[in-house]
Amino acid sequence: MTIPFAPVALEHASRLLNHGPTVLVTSAHGGRRNIMAAAWSMPVEFSPPRIAIVIDKNTFTRELIAASGIFGVCLPGAALADLTFAVGSCSGRESDKFARFGIEAAKGPVLGVPLLEAGCAAWMECRLIPEAHTEDAYDTCFAEVVSAAADPAVFANGRWNFSPDNAALHTLHHLGAGNFACAGDVIRARPL
Amino acid sequence: MTIPFAPVALEHASRLLNHGPTVLVTSAHGGRRNIMAAAWSMPVEFSPPRIAIVIDKNTFTRELIAASGIFGVCLPGAALADLTFAVGSCSGRESDKFARFGIEAAKGPVLGVPLLEAGCAAWMECRLIPEAHTEDAYDTCFAEVVSAAADPAVFANGRWNFSPDNAALHTLHHLGAGNFACAGDVIRARPL
Numbered sequence: 001m002t003i004p005f006a007p008v009a010l011e012h013a014s015r016l017l018n019h020g021p022t023v024l025v026t027s028a029h030g031g032r033r034n035i036m037a038a039a040w041s042m043p044v045e046f047s048p049p050r051i052a053i054v055i056d057k058n059t060f061t062r063e064l065i066a067a068s069g070i071f072g073v074c075l076p077g078a079a080l081a082d083l084t085f086a087v088g089s090c091s092g093r094e095s096d097k098f099a100r101f102g103i104e105a106a107k108g109p110v111l112g113v114p115l116l117e118a119g120c121a122a123w124m125e126c127r128l129i130p131e132a133h134t135e136d137a138y139d140t141c142f143a144e145v146v147s148a149a150a151d152p153a154v155f156a157n158g159r160w161n162f163s164p165d166n167a168a169l170h171t172l173h174h175l176g177a178g179n180f181a182c183a184g185d186v187i188r189a190r191p192l
Numbered sequence: 193m194t195i196p197f198a199p200v201a202l203e204h205a206s207r208l209l210n211h212g213p214t215v216l217v218t219s220a221h222g223g224r225r226n227i228m229a230a231a232w233s234m235p236v237e238f239s240p241p242r243i244a245i246v247i248d249k250n251t252f253t254r255e256l257i258a259a260s261g262i263f264g265v266c267l268p269g270a271a272l273a274d275l276t277f278a279v280g281s282c283s284g285r286e287s288d289k290f291a292r293f294g295i296e297a298a299k300g301p302v303l304g305v306p307l308l309e310a311g312c313a314a315w316m317e318c319r320l321i322p323e324a325h326t327e328d329a330y331d332t333c334f335a336e337v338v339s340a341a342a343d344p345a346v347f348a349n350g351r352w353n354f355s356p357d358n359a360a361l362h363t364l365h366h367l368g369a370g371n372f373a374c375a376g377d378v379i380r381a382r383p384l
Contacts, residue, residue, distance in 0.1 A: 015367070015368050018231050018232070018366055018367065018368055019212060019214075019231070019365035019366055019367050019372075019373055020211060020212010020213060020214075020231075020234075020365050021212060022211075022212075039210050039211070039212075040210070040234040040235055040236065041234060042212075042232040042233060042234045042244070042246065043232055043246070044232065044246050044330040044331065044332050045330065045331075050330065052234070052244060052330065052332060054234065054235070054236050078379060081379050081380075081381045082381045082382050082383075082384050083384065084381065085381030086381075086383070086384040101384060131325075131326070133323075133325070134323070134326055134334075138236040138237065138242065138244065138334060139236065139237075140236050140244060142326075142330060158368075159367070159368065159369075159371075160367045160368075160371075160373075162373060170377075171373075173211035173212050173365065173375055174210055174211055175207070175210065175211050175351070175352045175375075175378065176207050176210055176350075176351065176352075177351075178380055178381040179352075179378055179379075179380050179381075180211075180378065180379055180380075180381065181211055181352075181354060181363075181375035181376065181377065181378050182377045182378070182379060183365055183367075183373035183375075184373065184377050185362075185373065185374045185376050185377060186367065186371055186372065186373050186374070187270060187273050187371075187372055187374060188273075188370055188371050188372075189273045189274045189276065189277030189278075189370035189371075189372065190274050191274075191278070192274050192275065192278040192293060
């Protein structure tokens with residue numbers, strides 16, 4: 001799989017989640033793998049880049065992450081709205097969602113987690129920072145981003161560049177029930 | 193200040209943050225008050241509605257929230273992009289930002305926190321859930337939403353209704369450096 005993703009400097013990784021996109025969480029352990037959608041994530045630190053993400057303790061993904069200590073976060077573009085909703089609406093415990101939905105995954109360069117590039121704007125490889133209390137009480141997992149990359153057509157030099165030319169890569173922001181707002185209409189604040 | 197905000201049922205409160213908007217955090221204690229912008233927040237639980245939000249420990253807002261145990265979360269609409277960036281770019285420790293920027297604030301019905309309605313799509317009143325470790329290690333504050341309301345022109349019956357008619361109320365999603373993506377271009381996922 002050869003797609004022209006380019007590395008994102010770690011000091012710019014927080015920008016990938018700064019505007020609240022819905023993401024795909026990928027995980028693997030012991031010969032099994034999974035992918036799910038997650039609307040609830042955010043950066044918590046610029047450097048080292050750290051994030052928090054809510055992953056229900058009953059999901060197969062939580063089981064794989066607890067076992068492996070690592071996971072991937074991929075940012076689907078608008079063209080993947082149907083897939084994003086689909087993988088967020090079924091469990092991978094019984095059947096492999098990659099096979100079921102024909103999802104091609106590469107291996108992350110640092111941690112080897114499954115990563116999607118086709119149709120995605122960016123990805124991150126994350127190492128779980130074990131926090132038993134918040135994982136239990138709030139299903140909130142903290143993690144450090146150890147590598148990141150993006151399609152330079154939409155994110156380069158630490159900046160998003162949304163334009164009509166790259167509409168298929170505009171990030172998705174789940175409103176609920178399969179409706180997504182797409183980031184694309186950009187305004188620039190003027191000094192007051 | 194009479195603006196036709198309507199109550200949001202608490203079981204729908206998570207929808208207000210589900211798509212990752214940048215918010216304004218309001219706080220008050222001992223005769224002082226403050227307002228800041230925060231891009232890093234997310235729901236963590238549907239019911240009771242709980243959220244996590246990153247507020248730097250060096251901010252005046254953290255000081256006021258630590259003292260009062262409560263805060264407000266307001267969702268600025270696109271028309272408030274300049275104000276959102278302005279209150280996110282200066283501290284309220286030395287001077288009252290409400291006065292400086294001519295911000296009118298009402299008092300929340302349950303907790304009495306300062307709340308903005310004009311130009312905003314929605315607000316929530318939040319009670320801090322003290323979590324000393326995550327507040328210290330990740331600047332991440334957990335809170336329970338105890339009341340919420342929205343402008344029914346853009347959010348009603350638990351659903352966002354973005355249309356060209358209510359563009360001024362489209363939520364802001366900070367891309368960095370004063371550039372915001374506005375939620376407005378909505379697509380609906382189809383079953384795969």
